[in-house]
Amino acid sequence: MTTSPFYLIVILIACLVLWRRTRSMYRPIKGKGGRLLFPILFFIPAIQLLVSSKVHLSLWSDLGAILLGLILSIPLIWTTRYEVREDQLIYAKKDFVFVVAFLVVLAIRFILRRHFGYMDAYTLSALFTLVAISYIVPWRIISFLKFRKIYRAAYQANYKA
Known part of the structure; x- marks a missing residue:
C-alpha cells in the first residue's frame, strides 16, 4: 500500500x-x-x-504500543463529558478542546508512523492498530461509564419528581 491512499483514508476517517x-x-x-x-x-x-504470522512484534514493542495508546487516551477521556440539558435529555458537552485533542493524537500517530517507517508494512500496521485499540477502547469504555453516571442521576431525579 502506498502512503498517499493510506493517509487519505485516515484523514477521511478522522473527518468522519x-x-x-x-x-x-x-x-x-x-x-x-x-x-x-x-x-x-x-x-x-x-x-x-495482530495474530497474523506475517507480523513480527516483540513483547517490548507490544507493551510500548499499549502504553502509548493508554497515554493518548487520557486527553480524549478528559475532554469527553456529558450533560443533561433543559429538555431533560443527555448530550455530549460542547467542548471543542476535544477536537484539538483528537487532532493532536492523530498528528502524533502520523509523526510516529513516519519515524517507524523502516518496519515492514504488516508489522507497522499491527503496531499502530494496537496503539489505536489501546486508546479507543479505554476512551469509549470510560465515556460509557461517564454517560451511565449522568443517565442514572437524571433517571433518579426524574423518578423522584
Whole structure:
C-alpha cells in the first residue's frame, strides 16, 4: 500500500469521527448509551492482523504500543463529558478542546508512523492498530461509564419528581 491512499483514508476517517462527534454535541444521545461502545466492535477484524504470522512484534514493542495508546487516551477521556440539558435529555458537552485533542493524537500517530517507517508494512500496521485499540477502547469504555453516571442521576431525579 502506498502512503498517499493510506493517509487519505485516515484523514477521511478522522473527518468522519470529528463530524459525528461535533454533531452529537447538538443531538441527544439515544437509549442507555450502548452506542458509545460500538466503535470497540469495529476492531474485531483487526485482531486477525495482530495474530497474523506475517507480523513480527516483540513483547517490548507490544507493551510500548499499549502504553502509548493508554497515554493518548487520557486527553480524549478528559475532554469527553456529558450533560443533561433543559429538555431533560443527555448530550455530549460542547467542548471543542476535544477536537484539538483528537487532532493532536492523530498528528502524533502520523509523526510516529513516519519515524517507524523502516518496519515492514504488516508489522507497522499491527503496531499502530494496537496503539489505536489501546486508546479507543479505554476512551469509549470510560465515556460509557461517564454517560451511565449522568443517565442514572437524571433517571433518579426524574423518578423522584
